[in-house]
Amino acid sequence: MKINIDGKEIEAREGQSVLDASLEAGIFIPHLCSHPDLEAKGGCRLCSVEIEGIEDAVPACRTMAEPGMRVTVHGVKAEKVRKTAMELILASHPADCTGCPKYGKCELQSMYQYMGVGPERWRKKSRSVANDDSNPLISHLFTRCIRCGRCIRACQDLRGVKVLDYIQTNTGIRAGIPEGKSLQEADCRFCGACIEVCPTGSIMDQVKIMKEERSYAENIVPCRSTCPAHIDIPKYVRYIRQGDFDKAAAVVREKVPFPETLGSICNHACEAECKRNELGAPISVCKLKRAAAVNDSGAWKARIRRDAPTGKKAAVIGAGPAGLTAAYYLAKKGHQVTVFEKNEKAGGQCRYGIPAYRLPEELLDREITGILEAGVELKTSAEAETPGELLKQGFDSVLVSVGTHQGVKLPLEGNDLPGVCVNTEFLKRARQGNPFPIGEKVMVLGGGNVAYDCARTALRLGAKEVHIACLENEQQMTSTPDEIEEGAQEGVLLHAAHSFLRITGEEKVTGVELQKVERFYFDENRKAVIDLVEGSNQVIPVDQVIFAVGQKPEGTDAFGLELTHGPYIQADADLKTSMEGVYAAGDVVTGTKSVIAAIAAGRKAAEQMDRYLGGDGDISEILLDPETPDAYIGQAEGFAGLRRVEPQTAEPRERVKGFGLVEQPLTCEEARCEAERCLQCDLRLQLRKPKLWNEY
Numbered sequence: 298m299k300i301n302i303d304g305k306e307i308e309a310r311e312g313q314s315v316l317d318a319s320l321e322a323g324i325f326i327p328h329l330c331s332h333p334d335l336e337a338k339g340g341c342r343l344c345s346v347e348i349e350g351i352e353d354a355v356p357a358c359r360t361m362a363e364p365g366m367r368v369t370v371h372g373v374k375a376e377k378v379r380k381t382a383m384e385l386i387l388a389s390h391p392a393d394c395t396g397c398p399k400y401g402k403c404e405l406q407s408m409y410q411y412m413g414v415g416p417e418r419w420r421k422k423s424r425s426v427a428n429d430d431s432n433p434l435i436s437h438l439f440t441r442c443i444r445c446g447r448c449i450r451a452c453q454d455l456r457g458v459k460v461l462d463y464i465q466t467n468t469g470i471r472a473g474i475p476e477g478k479s480l481q482e483a484d485c486r487f488c489g490a491c492i493e494v495c496p497t498g499s500i501m502d503q504v505k506i507m508k509e510e511r512s513y514a515e516n517i518v519p520c521r522s523t524c525p526a527h528i529d530i531p532k533y534v535r536y537i538r539q540g541d542f543d544k545a546a547a548v549v550r551e552k553v554p555f556p557e558t559l560g561s562i563c564n565h566a567c568e569a570e571c572k573r574n575e576l577g578a579p580i581s582v583c584k585l586k587r588a589a590a591v592n593d594s595g596a597w598k599a600r601i602r603r604d605a606p607t608g609k610k611a612a613v614i615g616a617g618p619a620g621l622t623a624a625y626y627l628a629k630k631g632h633q634v635t636v637f638e639k640n641e642k643a644g645g646q647c648r649y650g651i652p653a654y655r656l657p658e659e660l661l662d663r664e665i666t667g668i669l670e671a672g673v674e675l676k677t678s679a680e681a682e683t684p685g686e687l688l689k690q691g692f693d694s695v696l697v698s699v700g701t702h703q704g705v706k707l708p709l710e711g712n713d714l715p716g717v718c719v720n721t722e723f724l725k726r727a728r729q730g731n732p733f734p735i736g737e738k739v740m741v742l743g744g745g746n747v748a749y750d751c752a753r754t755a756l757r758l759g760a761k762e763v764h765i766a767c768l769e770n771e772q773q774m775t776s777t778p779d780e781i782e783e784g785a786q787e788g789v790l791l792h793a794a795h796s797f798l799r800i801t802g803e804e805k806v807t808g809v810e811l812q813k814v815e816r817f818y819f820d821e822n823r824k825a826v827i828d829l830v831e832g833s834n835q836v837i838p839v840d841q842v843i844f845a846v847g848q849k850p851e852g853t854d855a856f857g858l859e860l861t862h863g864p865y866i867q868a869d870a871d872l873k874t875s876m877e878g879v880y881a882a883g884d885v886v887t888g889t890k891s892v893i894a895a896i897a898a899g900r901k902a903a904e905q906m907d908r909y910l911g912g913d914g915d916i917s918e919i920l921l922d923p924e925t926p927d928a929y930i931g932q933a934e935g936f937a938g939l940r941r942v943e944p945q946t947a948e949p950r951e952r953v954k955g956f957g958l959v960e961q962p963l964t965c966e967e968a969r970c971e972a973e974r975c976l977q978c979d980l981r982l983q984l985r986k987p988k989l990w991n992e993y
């Protein structure tokens with residue numbers, strides 16, 4: 298239908314409000330309480346317009362367009378109502394714009410500036426409702442509430458959570474939680490829709506969860522932005538909640554070819570950023586990924602990407618997670634890919650650096666088979682070729698992803714005694730079924746997850762007493778709390794905040810001398826400062842010492858590439874090395890990081906190499922049809938208090954008897970319960986941002 302606004306004819310649809318039709322046609326009508334995703338209730342009166350044939354000004358947001366309707370936006374009557382309405386709103390507003398965190402983004406501020414109305418003339422007194430920062434995640438600064446009701450409509454109608462409502466206070470009516478309840482007591486689901494739609498600084502995200510270095514969207518969904526591979530975590534958690542494990546697995550598969558490996562051993566940095574930490578414990582993102590992977594029927598395979606052959610050849614040196622990931626995506630782009638691995642099996646650190654009780658051999662084999670099925674050729678026990686030789690042999694591009702497989706010893710007295718070894722050799726030989734002879738009493742030096750891998754492996758190999766000593770205190774240690782706890786359950790004796798002075802013994806190891814650390818930190822020059830407690834020395838008698846204090850690349854000096862910081866390969870931001878056509882990615886560039894970081898590096902390498910080989914660098918894969926999740930999440934009794942669901946684990950006494958899996962995957966039912974705890978932060982990003990007047 299056609300309607301006329303201020304002399305201009307525009308198109309309007311049946312059932313469309315005059316306001317929406319006008320805004321859609323690019324003609325601005327002031328408005329405040331309406332929101333594109335909420336039902337208009339018509340409270341603020343700022344959208345008042347005059348309509349031919351109607352006596353009084355009417356709200357454009359509540360008036361449906363009719364054929365031939367003639368509308369005047371800036372008529373005398375409409376302007377008068379609008380101006381009075383704005384002055385009344387401002388009369389009770391604190392007018393503390395410059396101190397408001399929403400300064401410059403506030404819709405109220407934008408609107409009164411547009412209208413040229415200031416609060417001064419009508420000001421009676423500013424309301425003095427105390428700001429409420431007592432709830433998790435959400436700041437209420439209700440002095441700034443203008444009673445537009447958007448938050449209430451978002452909470453009641455859009456989400457169906459029904460926590461917010463109008464409440465009477467001794468300073469007037471405002472939005473709030475009835476009966477003086479906290480958000481937890483009222484069963485808030487902390488979805489943040491109220492924050493998203495609030496036009497002023499009345500309801501905000503707590504400042505501490507908004508990090509400056511992140512974009513707005515990254516702050517709103519911190520798990521997804523923290524994941525190095527940017528797996529769409531809220532999306533797969535939602536599918537798990539719906540019981541659709543196939544779709545959940547497809548979401549993970551869109552970004553990584555190792556879902557079950559990651560579900561078993563990922564360092565899950567995303568969980569540290571999960572907003573549910575503020576309510577107790579984060580969503581078990583990692584274990585949910587494992588549940589998705591083990592219940593995956595492989596339906597995604599029907600939609601995998603397979604581009605036409607390009608005739609280009611790529612070589613990958615090193616079949617760890619970075620190299621295999623790059624190979625997988627390069628093959629999908631139609632390139633012919635060969636991976637060279639010097640060990641007898643592919644997998645890199647996943648195979649040789651992580652014990653089987655965390656990552657079983659068959660699991661890794663299964664996922665690597667999936668990668669090879671994409672069309673990747675794998676040559677194991679392959680003599681190390683140099684990138685230059687491979688280019689001469691006809692490969693068009695080469696990726697070096699050899700990882701960091703050489704353990705390091707600290708320059709301690711006694712570090713070359715029989716009975717001393719490094720983590721990499723110790724773990725690799727255990728994995729290969731050819732372990733070092735194990736001592737009765739073992740000391741592992743280091744405070745990361747690898748130290749726990751060594752200590753727990755030593756127990757399984759028959760050591761009677763296993764110690765870990767590290768400079769860091771328990772809070773500073775880089776091992777995850779799970780590892781520390783599981784290690785303690787199995788009997789690992791932890792000496793946190795201890796320096797190791799020397800390894801004692803003449804012919805062989807007899808002990809390690811430790812001294813307590815008062816303080817350990819890095820100064821402004823990144824130099825380690827260690828304050829020791831005088832007189833706290835003690836010798837722990839042991840007959841085997843394992844260094845787990847770091848690892849580095851080996852053999853990189855033979856590659857003919859520029860190196861940095863010793864054996865690391867110099868690569869620029871695009872992963873290019875000093876040799877044309879040769880790229881490097883993963884730990885060999887960055888130093889030892891996580892498996893997920895290596896996978897993310899592999900993805901980036903594939904993008905860069907594809908460009909070099911004449912492609913567009915787009916390795917994305919869509920394994921699901923797009924779906925818009927339901928905005929209505931409903932009520933959930935006791936939501937804030939829902940406890941994290943933990944998987945079944947074997948008894949510590951039983952598990953140290955061998956290398957069987959310590960932890961079972963969550964059952965489907967357990968996974969669904971755990972997924973129910975998700976705050977669904979991503980739903981907020983579906984809500985549209987109303988445009989300000991100067992954006993029309």
Ligand code: FES
Binds near residue numbers: 328338339342357358
């Ligand atoms: Fe229409 Fe508020 S009454 S926008």
